[in-house]
Amino acid sequence: MVSKLALALLLALPVVGCGHAPRFPLREPLLRDDDQKPIETAPEEYYSPFAWDGANQMVFRPIARFFAVDPAGPPTNVNAFDEVPDSSWFENRLGARAFSSTEVARGGCDDKILNPSMPDGSWLIDKGKDNGANPGFRVNIPGLGKFMLKTDPETEPDRATGATAIASRIYHAVGYHAPCDSVVYFRPALLKLEPGLTVTTNQGVTTAFDQAALERVLARASRRAGLVRMVASSWLPGRPLGPFRYEGVRDDDPNDVIPHEDRRELRGGRLVAAWLNHFDSREQNSMDVFVALDPKRKHGPGFVRHYMLDFGDSFGSVWSDDGISRRLGHASVLDFGYLATDFVTLGAIERPWERARRTGGVFNYFSARDFDPEAWRGEYPNPAFVRMTEQDGAWMTRILARFDDRRVAAAVAVGQYDPASERYLTETLISRRNAILRRYLGRLSPLSEVSVDRAGVCAVDLARAARIIPNEALSFRAYLYRGTKLEPGLKPRFRAARGPRVCLDLKHAVLAGAPPDDSPERYLVVDVTNGYAQGPLRLHLYDLGTARGFRLAGIERPEGLVRP
Numbered sequence: 001m002v003s004k005l006a007l008a009l010l011l012a013l014p015v016v017g018c019g020h021a022p023r024f025p026l027r028e029p030l031l032r033d034d035d036q037k038p039i040e041t042a043p044e045e046y047y048s049p050f051a052w053d054g055a056n057q058m059v060f061r062p063i064a065r066f067f068a069v070d071p072a073g074p075p076t077n078v079n080a081f082d083e084v085p086d087s088s089w090f091e092n093r094l095g096a097r098a099f100s101s102t103e104v105a106r107g108g109c110d111d112k113i114l115n116p117s118m119p120d121g122s123w124l125i126d127k128g129k130d131n132g133a134n135p136g137f138r139v140n141i142p143g144l145g146k147f148m149l150k151t152d153p154e155t156e157p158d159r160a161t162g163a164t165a166i167a168s169r170i171y172h173a174v175g176y177h178a179p180c181d182s183v184v185y186f187r188p189a190l191l192k193l194e195p196g197l198t199v200t201t202n203q204g205v206t207t208a209f210d211q212a213a214l215e216r217v218l219a220r221a222s223r224r225a226g227l228v229r230m231v232a233s234s235w236l237p238g239r240p241l242g243p244f245r246y247e248g249v250r251d252d253d254p255n256d257v258i259p260h261e262d263r264r265e266l267r268g269g270r271l272v273a274a275w276l277n278h279f280d281s282r283e284q285n286s287m288d289v290f291v292a293l294d295p296k297r298k299h300g301p302g303f304v305r306h307y308m309l310d311f312g313d314s315f316g317s318v319w320s321d322d323g324i325s326r327r328l329g330h331a332s333v334l335d336f337g338y339l340a341t342d343f344v345t346l347g348a349i350e351r352p353w354e355r356a357r358r359t360g361g362v363f364n365y366f367s368a369r370d371f372d373p374e375a376w377r378g379e380y381p382n383p384a385f386v387r388m389t390e391q392d393g394a395w396m397t398r399i400l401a402r403f404d405d406r407r408v409a410a411a412v413a414v415g416q417y418d419p420a421s422e423r424y425l426t427e428t429l430i431s432r433r434n435a436i437l438r439r440y441l442g443r444l445s446p447l448s449e450v451s452v453d454r455a456g457v458c459a460v461d462l463a464r465a466a467r468i469i470p471n472e473a474l475s476f477r478a479y480l481y482r483g484t485k486l487e488p489g490l491k492p493r494f495r496a497a498r499g500p501r502v503c504l505d506l507k508h509a510v511l512a513g514a515p516p517d518d519s520p521e522r523y524l525v526v527d528v529t530n531g532y533a534q535g536p537l538r539l540h541l542y543d544l545g546t547a548r549g550f551r552l553a554g555i556e557r558p559e560g561l562v563r564p
Helices: 004-012 048-066 101-106 160-173 211-220 265-274 322-327 335-347 390-400 405-413 417-442
Strands: 123-130 135-142 145-150 183-188 191-193 198-200 206-208 229-236 239-242 287-293 303-309 446-453 454-460 477-484 493-496 501-505 524-529 537-543 552-557
Touching: 101 160, 101 322, 101 405, 135 211, 145 160, 160 183, 160 229, 160 390, 191 211, 206 493, 229 335, 265 390, 265 417, 390 417, 405 417, 446 537, 446 552, 454 552, 501 524
Parallel strands: 123 191
Antiparallel strands: 123 135, 135 145, 145 229, 183 229, 198 206, 239 287, 287 303, 446 454, 454 501, 477 524, 493 501, 524 537, 537 552
């Protein structure tokens, strides 16, 4: 039985049939997924073994799928406008509306933030941090809620805490659900330890989290003016269900009907991870929570929301092995592709990690040098990332193009680094962003923000807006096809083409007999090229006459300029 969501998405896709029926029906695009319908019972908690997922993705899954014929097809949650609807996975923010630098800096935070000026003993530690690279603990503060506090690695003061705060803002602005992570400086006297706590390591060893253990955590933290520096992550609302997987669906969640590896927001997330070198973007660094409609009934009814979290590896994390540290972002820990090439060539090819040099500051090997967004790889293969298509990458890049220099600087400022480090990180992120824009705004059309009026259509060339291509007014071209046979018509006249905003006027057809609004006679297709990208922006419209104007029904971005 086809779910309502699947049916709605199928209806949003181009209609392929005999003759010359309109490819897109005359209806509003699907803007919100209905995957937050209440379910009666919360799904079971999922535990993701730390070592097993890495072994599975690096070894067992590739072997199991070696003979499978399963190329990455188009994602299955894209609407008629070539966008991803809002859902329990993703909320269109930066790519859909005016999103200020202040909103970027705020991220997912509300007015409930930690106050380091509270009286001694007001931060009750009620839970230790079980696993992960950076130690920490949870504090429970009446009136504010729960916060997980984590330190920096001893050998990397300030980097991870700032990276967590910055990356969470970037992921939130892009559209993902991310926690409120903020750098906090505080005096240790604020802490009060609840007795009887324990923690469990990645290896499954359980030990007491007592005063001695707390002192060891605080001793590892970096300090400024006698205050301890940590990052505080607000506790997610709802009942934790463990991480989500980057493939398949949850069998116990009726709303989860799209295979995760075929969700565009998860596929396109590869470019966000590449931008930040968030190489640790795996299932353990995610979280599903069950949001009950009634907070007093935690087990249901409610729905599942999906979060990204734990971004502390971003911006130059290093491991104890320098050889691996150099490779992070360039190759997986166990990378059969590079191993096979090196075996054949006897290691004669110079790899980018062999040219890596430390920055001399907080960020170790994180730089824009040798950054290739297409070649970027995480710690180990991510099932959704490896299925990212050109269309998925272009969609995410259209969002990242709105992350202008001011917004980048606003995000970096929340990391509370020293001025030199803040300047370096801002400049490096801008350079890496531009590398992504140059690669993924040059093949499929970067024209976006389409608007339609009675006279014609307008769009914004994001490649020109981001200044990665020359702003040449004469390079725009437009082509029109109309009617039941989509015959070529007179080329539209450009109303404005100075870029980055381009507008063109369309003539209304004279139709006999007042055909229905959704008649193929009213259908027209307009292709607009920007003189740079290989393919056009293809707009599917209905001509409703001079009084009502044109109605946009669908958007495509073909890989080449071919007749529809």
